[in-house]
Amino acid sequence: MNVIATGLPGVLLLEPKVFGDARGFFMETWQAARYREAGMPERFVQDNHSRSQRGVLRGLHYQMVQPQGKLVWVTRGAVFDVAVDIRRGSPTFGRWYGCILDDQDHRQLYIPPGFAHGFCVISEEADFFYKCTDYYHPASECGIAWDDPDIGIAWPLRDVGLSAKDQANPRLAAQLAEKLPAYEG
DSSP states (O other): OEEEEOSSTTOEEEEOOEEEETTEEEEOSOOHHHHHHTTOOSOOOEEEEEEEETTBEEEEEEESSSOOOEEEEEEESEEEEEEEEOOBTOTTTTOEEEEEEETTTOOEEEEOTTEEEEEEEOSSEEEEEEEESSOOOGGGEEEOOTTOTTTOOOOSOSSOBOOHHHHTOOOGGGSOGGGSOBOOO
16 A cells, blocks of 8 residues: 655555456555554444535535544445644644545545545545544534635535535634644644
8 A cells, every 4th residue: 555645744645556456446445554564553343434415515524522533435336525624723724635536547535534524526426434543422523614715625626516514614713723633743
């Protein structure tokens, strides 16, 4: 597996080995020892799967209680995936990293706790999978506006479909400082 640093501490782009032939392909999507060597936790407690149509944007989400690290990948279609550093006091606070994840190159992205996460579907439809280091805690779920000009994410689409909850997400600057996770570097 090839591990690529992204410029945001702990956010890793992973290129698993894919074994393919005329019949199709095989790849490991998770193997504790190998991924631990790459710098990820061994403990994932929840797996999620979402299917979305072109232009759907989900995010930018994070949890205050039970913050989640996420290992994400796409099994069908393509998305533009984004991580934003929201750790108070971090030298990279407010910076983002984005990449395309698709069913052709099978790359994965690891987003540690302390980062907001979101993605936008750029194919006609996409199946998006993610492993989480902690359980979903709806009472502490928070969000940041997908188009926050202070963050300046270069989304590949501007005409996006958002949930009502994501439409109401405030800008990062409007988040109460005590709500954001502290940087522990």
